[in-house]
Amino acid sequence: MIPVPEPLQPGSTIGLLGGGQLAQMLVLSGHAMGFRFIALDPNPNCPAALVGAEQITASYTDSEALAKLADSSQVVTYEFENVDAEAVAWLEERVDLPQGSELLRISQNRLREKTCLEQLNIPVAHFQEIKNENEVSQAFEVLGKLMMKTVTGGYDGRGQVLISDKEQIPEAFSVLSKAKTEIIAEQFVQFEKEVSVIVARNRLGEISCFPPAENLHKKNILTISRIPARLVSKVTEQAQLIAKNIAEGLELVGVLGVEMFVLPDGKLLVNEIAPWPHNSGHFTQNACVTSQFEQHLRAITNMPMGSTELHKPAVMLNILGEHLPLLLKKLKDLPPEAKLHLYGKHDCRPGRKMGHLNLMSDSLETLLNPLQKLGIWDEALLSRMLKF
Secondary structure, eight states, X not given: OOOOOOOOOTTOEEEEEOOSHHHHXXXXXXXXXXXXXXXXXXXXXXXXXXXTOEEEESOTTOHHHHHHHHHHOSEEEEOSSOSOHHHHHHHHTTSXXXXXXXXXXXXXXXXXXXXXXXXXXXXOOOEEEEOSHHHXXXXXXXXXXXXXXXXSOOGGGOSEEEEOSGGGHHHHHHHHHTTXXXXXXXXXXXXXXXXXXXXXXXXXXXXXXXXXXXEEEETTEEEXXXXXXXXXXXXXXXXXXXXXXXXXXXXXXXXXXXXXXXXTTSOEEEEEEESSOOGGGTTHHHHBSSOHHHHHHHHHTXXXXXXXXXXXXXXXXXXXXXXXXXXXXXXXXXXXXXXXXXXXXXXXXXXXXXXXXXXXXXXXXXXXXXXXXXXXXXXXXXXXXXXX
């Protein structure tokens, strides 16, 4: 029988490798649970520090800063992918780091990620490693239309090129080769919709899933999520089962976002995974009994999993730099259902995530008109998500 680990006591300090908006929301949830926080982040006054976390301002590879984080914390967690896996491995030897470094190493490299998922019998699009231009041509002959991607640095759609014609191959290979990293070619997937599932697992192997979210992107950045996703029950169950199988297979401790494509025949393909709180899970802050942030903290502090029950159907809208100025002028016009979350970032620029808006309603369609009247988000995307 597996010994039951003792829960981390309130008053203990949780170290955060990264102090961005995800860390900020972990801090806000964790304060209610009685925890203290210290964040290592190179940017002064990072979002986590703005809500009360102590901050170590240094590079993620600074050995003295990493040692201070380890010495100051009872448990450490990372909150996004752009941290050094070797630094995480170094920390793992010195302090309790339940997520581990191996899962980060896998998720930071798309080829490793796809290979690992395939080994777990998780459905993914056909893929192959690309070492030269000739291999791209060969892949195109076999797989047809391709998405070529760098294996690292692909956050929010960066480092990827669609190849629909053989004549595009030389330029695409030349552009991606400049990144000085490996390249992967994936068969282009004609999907009906994109969905994601947030799954959590603790050290005892207890697993819980949140309802699937249906997502729409603009310029490869998430714009809007609708929860629950408009799926038949069989596909909903399959999406959650896939997420649970990944969590079990990777021995996850914490939360993990699983992005999937829904094909016209209802089959699912996993696009990518993110072993930390996920943008499409922000709805859980207001729409679920337990938020993804509390659930992550429960998992890494040896607590039982909280309920993932959905109070009401919900919509989450990202607030990007181009949205924020107009939103601030229209605060009085926000629907009464709106729950506003702003991250306090100083540099407001197009494409940067500055906050998000959660809205709940028994009938999400009733939110379409008031949201369109604001004139902040793309009306076509709102209509696609909120019309009957």
